[in-house]
Amino acid sequence: MPGPELSEADISAIIEMALSDHVSFADINAQFGLSDSEVKTLMRSNLKPSSYRTWRKRVRTFGDRREHYK
Template identity: 55%
Template sequence: MNRLHVALSESDISRIVEMAWEDRTAFEAIEAQFGLNESAVVDLMRKHMKASSFRMWRKRMAGRTTKHLALRSPAVQRHRASHTRQA
């Protein structure tokens, strides 16, 4: 299901943008949590960022293997933000 057709809250959008900027957060993690595939994340980023910021993000993401689970090394572990609770 593509959630672009479903209204996302401002906090959801903020979290998706944050996750998309993080090097170690794969697009698959965003899809699992919010139901947005990579192209939907790109569309969301384009819509909610200034054009120059979007271009900078796209340039940064181009070819970054850590953004795709199937391409990245097993040595790359999931990033856990310092403000989240460790189990």
């Protein structure tokens, strides 16, 4: 994965932030320097496929309902 080298603790923190409905991709980028596509790649490689699909569906659904979400 391109981007900064991440420790296991960083990866865990990013996953927790990405799973939260209250943290945007911009917040993750500011803290860890990852783009939204890099966060999605990280999530895909660290979550079970069904969990990843559920997360992406939730992000898309909320994004359609709110102007500023993820």
